[in-house]
Amino acid sequence: MAPVDQEEKTVKKTMKNRLAVAGLCFTLTAGMLTGCSGNSGKAIITLDGQKTEYAVANIMLRYSQAQMQAFYGAYLGDNLWSQYGDSTKSTMMDTLKQMLILEQHQDEYNVSLTDDDKKKIDEAAQQFMDDNDQATLKSMGATKERVARVLELYTIRNKMSNAIVADVDTNVTDDEAAQKTINYVVFGTADTTDSDGNKVVLTDDEKAALLANAQKVRDAAAGGKSMEDAVKDVDDTKTVSSTSYGDNDESYTLDEAIRNAADKLKDGEVADEVITTDAGYYVIQMKATYDPDATASKKERIINERKSSKFSEVYDAWQSAADYTQDDALLKEITFKDIYQMATEAQSETGTESTESTEDAGSTEATEAASETESAAATE
Incomplete structure (x- = not known):
């Protein structure tokens, strides 16, 4: 759906709400907050009987939206979401699907959240709730539990990606890689x-x-x-x-x-x-x-290709066996009328500093654009 039209922008008071997640700050600017909180608890995904709430997908999408807005908003303006809204949602749902399937198989790789992981996720989720006003939280359907769920999924994906490729051969000879x-x-x-x-x-x-x-x-x-x-x-x-x-x-x-x-x-x-x-x-x-620097770079690419191939082999088999359904009608309810942006000091209406999170608590994974479905080669 296209962003709020110009007439609505002039009639309604623009709201700017700080949105801080896992060490990143965002603002929400729109003619009005239109998020449909009534959908928040509905199941947007069912994976082998396990349901994932609409709000979880919505929160993930807003990460991606804010980052894309920062990178491309100045160039594409109002055309950004009319052109890329649907594809952004599609790739975000692929990412969420991947996260859920990886979580489903975590026991096979002895992957779990440590007490330290859980503590840091809890702190990051609470900071999110503290740093945002009720209007922003309601528009996203955000609760502490749902924000924590998103961070859990990012953290588990990071751990699973590393575990799956842990036994990949990283030995590459000069003859094999010489450039x-x-x-x-x-x-x-x-x-x-x-x-x-x-x-x-x-x-x-x-x-x-x-x-x-x-x-x-x-x-x-x-x-x-x-x-x-x-x-x-x-x-x-x-x-x-x-x-x-x-x-x-x-x-x-x-x-x-x-x-x-x-x-x-x-x-x-x-x-x-x-x-x-x-x-x-x-x-x-x-x-x-014989270029030693180019050869070293080639070795890295070969190793990453091996990891990507291994990850794809394992994940594709799991995906094929999964009983996965997605509520596309409900997904259409996630629109881009509200514009989420990365905050600047001038935009932020509070001086509250966001908290830092470690990679294991999901900060690195959670602050990457959720629209990008990453291979294991990118998650070391």
Whole structure:
């Protein structure tokens, strides 16, 4: 549903209520508080007979809404929620479903909330209740128990994600991950579109001029100039880029012709000729036939891919076996007429400081956008 219309904004007094959860502050600004508290106790999800309340989903969604409002509100304005409201709700419900299924299987991995977890969750939930007025709490259907439930789910997901991938092989050899890095500059010849939406196609003469410039850069770099200086002397609008690749990579962003030419080079060498591709003319230089930093990054990606694969394998099996139902009609009752925002000092009407929470109590997980369904690779 679209945000409150302009007429309603002028007629109704704008309300700004501080909303603080797990160490983050938000404000609620809207023409009026329209949240349907009458739905709060209704079951929006049933998983193998276990019901999850509408209010739990609503609270989770407001995390996501506030963060998206902070990142994109200034750019999209009133269009933000008319464009992305439905998709935000959909991905948030996928996240909630994942949390509930992971919780259902926590005993299989000896995962539970410690007394310390419970204490910190209780403190964070109480702080939430203390830092928000009754109008804000009512609009969300928020009670201490429901806020604590959200924090419990985030905490359990974090613990389960780590437990599921705990036995993943993290040993990656240099041979498996070795990366080369090249510097390159491209003189593009592909068709483009102008500001009016018209297709722009280069003439043969224009392409020939670009090829000549690329050749000048190649010759200067091969003669001892740095790639940066060689490019600047020919066309100061061009920049030198770099990219890394490995012999064992399953996919490449580089054109095969570029990769083949690069593989013939030693450190510091420039390719003998300009390389022609569908995208344009490339001048390439081998920066390092073995790049330790790029190799270390590749090792991390390989490990994360293994973790993501393991998590997906386990979770997908559980999801397939789950008896899951979702009340889509009730989900439609969650709208974006009330705009939740991250607070600034100027917006906050109280000076109360929000409390800190540890990651195990859900602060890290709870302060991530709930619209993002994370893989285990992101939850270490």
